[in-house]
Amino acid sequence: MAPLLSVSDLAVARGGRRAVEGVTFSLDAGQALILRGANGIGKTTLLRTVAGLQAAVDGIVDAAPDAIAYAAHADGIKGALTVRENLGFWAQVFDGPAIGAALAAMNLSDLADRPAAMLSAGQKRRLGLARLLVTGRPVWVLDEPTVSLDTASVALFVQAVRGHLSGGGAALMATHIDLNLPEATVLDLTPYRADPRRVQDRVPAGFDEAFA
Amino acid sequence: MTALLLRDLRLAVRAGGGFGLGLAFFLILCTLVPFGVGPQGGTLALIAPGILWVGALLACLLSLDRIFALDWEDGSLDLLATAPLPMEGTVLVKAAAHWITTGLPLVAAAPVFGLLLHLPAGAQGWLVLSLLIGTPALSMLGAFGAALTVGLRRGGLLLSLLVLPLYVPTLIFGAETVRRGGAGMDAITPLAFLTAITLAVLGAIPFAAAAALRVNLR
Numbered sequence: 001m002a003p004l005l006s007v008s009d010l011a012v013a014r015g016g017r018r019a020v021e022g023v024t025f026s027l028d029a030g031q032a033l034i035l036r037g038a039n040g041i042g043k044t045t046l047l048r049t050v051a052g053l054q055a056a057v058d059g060i061v062d063a064a065p066d067a068i069a070y071a072a073h074a075d076g077i078k079g080a081l082t083v084r085e086n087l088g089f090w091a092q093v094f095d096g097p098a099i100g101a102a103l104a105a106m107n108l109s110d111l112a113d114r115p116a117a118m119l120s121a122g123q124k125r126r127l128g129l130a131r132l133l134v135t136g137r138p139v140w141v142l143d144e145p146t147v148s149l150d151t152a153s154v155a156l157f158v159q160a161v162r163g164h165l166s167g168g169g170a171a172l173m174a175t176h177i178d179l180n181l182p183e184a185t186v187l188d189l190t191p192y193r194a195d196p197r198r199v200q201d202r203v204p205a206g207f208d209e210a211f212a
Numbered sequence: 213m214t215a216l217l218l219r220d221l222r223l224a225v226r227a228g229g230g231f232g233l234g235l236a237f238f239l240i241l242c243t244l245v246p247f248g249v250g251p252q253g254g255t256l257a258l259i260a261p262g263i264l265w266v267g268a269l270l271a272c273l274l275s276l277d278r279i280f281a282l283d284w285e286d287g288s289l290d291l292l293a294t295a296p297l298p299m300e301g302t303v304l305v306k307a308a309a310h311w312i313t314t315g316l317p318l319v320a321a322a323p324v325f326g327l328l329l330h331l332p333a334g335a336q337g338w339l340v341l342s343l344l345i346g347t348p349a350l351s352m353l354g355a356f357g358a359a360l361t362v363g364l365r366r367g368g369l370l371l372s373l374l375v376l377p378l379y380v381p382t383l384i385f386g387a388e389t390v391r392r393g394g395a396g397m398d399a400i401t402p403l404a405f406l407t408a409i410t411l412a413v414l415g416a417i418p419f420a421a422a423a424a425l426r427v428n429l430r
Contacts, residue, residue, distance in 0.1 A: 051294050054430035070294045074287025080226035081219070092215035093295045131291075 003028045004067060004170045005050070005139050010059035011194065012042055012049045018057060018194035019045050025187060027139065027170040032161065032181060035174040037189035043174035044073070044143055046189070050172065051141050069094075069137035071145060075128030079117030083108055083127055086116050091134035102133035105160050107153070121148040129157055132164075140164060142173035154179070213297060213305050220309035223282075230278060234271035234314040235321060241267040242325040253330045260329035261339070261390035267325070268318050268343055268386075269350060269379050275314055276354035277371055279306050280362040280425070289362070293429055299422035307348075307355035307418075315347030331394065338393030342406060346386040349410040352417045353378045359421040362428050381409050 003026040011021035019042025027033055035043050049056050050063075051070035077086055087099045087108075103109045106126040111119065116127065125148050132140050140161070146154050158181055161171055165183055224231040245263050249255055283289040292302055322339050331339060357375035361367035385406040392399040 048290075048430075053290060053293055066296055068294065070291065072287050072290050074285075074290070076283075076286055076288035076291040078219070078223055078286065078288070080223055085219075085222070089215055089219045090291075090295075093292075093297060095296070 005061075005063045005172065007050065007062070008060050010046070010049065010061060011057040012045045012054075013057045014042060014045045020189050020192040021058065021194045023059070023187075023189070023192050027172060029138070029168040029170060030165045030183070032165055032171040032173070032184035034179065034181075034184050034186045035172070035189055036176070036186055037174075037193075041189050041193060043189065047141050047143050047172070047174060048072075063139060067137055068139045068141050069132050069135040070141045070143075071128060071132055072143050073147070075124055076131070077116045077119075077124055077127055079115060082113050082115055083119070084112040086127060087130055087134060090131045094135040094137070096134040096136035099130075099134055102130040105133055105156065105163075106130040107156055122150055122153055125149055126153055126156070129160065133160065138169045140169065140171040140173070142171065142175075144175055145173055146175055146177055146179070213301050216292075216297065216302065216305045217309055220306060221312060224309065224313040230275050231313050232317070234274055235317045237274055238267050238271045238318055238321070238325060241270070242328045245329065256330040257332055257394070260326065260331040261335065261387045261394065263329060264322065264325060264331070264339060264390065265342075265346075265383055265387040268315075268322075268347060269383055271318060272314055272347065272350040272354060273372055273375065275310065276358050276375065277361070277368045279310050279355050279358040281358070281367070284362045289425070290429065293425070299425055300418040303355055303359065303418045303421040303425065307352045307421075310355065311348050311351035315343075315351055318347060319343045331390075334396060335390050335394030338399050338403075339390045342386045342389040342403060345403065345410055346382045346406050349382050349413040350379060352413050353382075356417045356421040356424065359424040359428070362425065382406065385409065 006026035008024045010023045012019050023046065025033055035046065037043055045054070047070070048054050050061050051068050053070070081089070084099065087102060091097070091099050103112055106129055108123070108126055108130060111123060116124065119127065129145060145157060149157060158179055161181065162183070164171065242263070246256060249259065280289060283292065293299060319340060322343050323336050326336050326339050354375055357371045360374060361371045364370065385402045388402040389399045389406060392402060
């Protein structure tokens, strides 16, 4: 069986400057990969590239179409809508499963009818993670998913990831904390840092860069 | 796509959504013009088609930067880009939501504003018809401008500068339709041009706006 996500010799750039290059990994069903590396090394850029939000400078990202669910630093929550409405919207967009289970998994059932603007930062983050559960997509690409979560919520999140993995999913995440997730392998990005002295990278690709 | 449309409409009518902002602006303009120009019916009737169309255009402009900026700020736009909706569909839906919350109320309220400006009775029907046909183009072109300027700090001014020239053809043919209707002349020709502009805009602009959004998201 082909891996759910395979990345080979990937180079990504931010602001026209290469961040990391030569990154190669693949994720099968049930596997999780944790990206580590210092601030600014290019974890977010790499994840955005894998999610298809920006083009790779070099290398190949191979995943089935509509396989990836991406969760960024910002949760995409509308404060004027209730928790249920926020989550229901994404469930409809992704044509995913009902939202009851996702609310329960992230311990949001009691908050379901609250306007999202009233939630705390950690509760908002839980709502953002609950969105992953209603996408029904196999590959989760998560950018620092545990920011502003308390210990109990991190445990909930790990439980959700574990459930996702055992259901045949895969997860790629950037995080700085130790998740207590034995299934996961860790990839340190430090050796892949692009050499900033390389001259050819300083030359912008030109006008067509933006439209490539 | 229905889900996105319903969400945007719901957001618009909730607190801080800006629903009715364009309508209120239109009302203010139409009540102030007679004070400024003087209450003579003849003068007002002469300039009414132009004032009404310029008013509709500016009212539409007022809420344009909200089309994508809010979704950009809270990260929804990134998530929508990775959702199964094609970007073109997202643009089309967002423009439609903008039209329903801004353009459609203007169309419905236009006869009342026409009365305020002494618009001849014969032109009322043409006013409603031309606004109904012309304002979707305003929302769609606005969505294009909003897509180009999304992520820019204080992009509102740039957005106006980009979009207003694109509004000129719609303004010319829209106001001309109303003027001819009021004068009892044949108004079908400008109306046909107005329709053609709107159809061309609706057909082509979603692709341009989606391309602009993709560039801005990376």
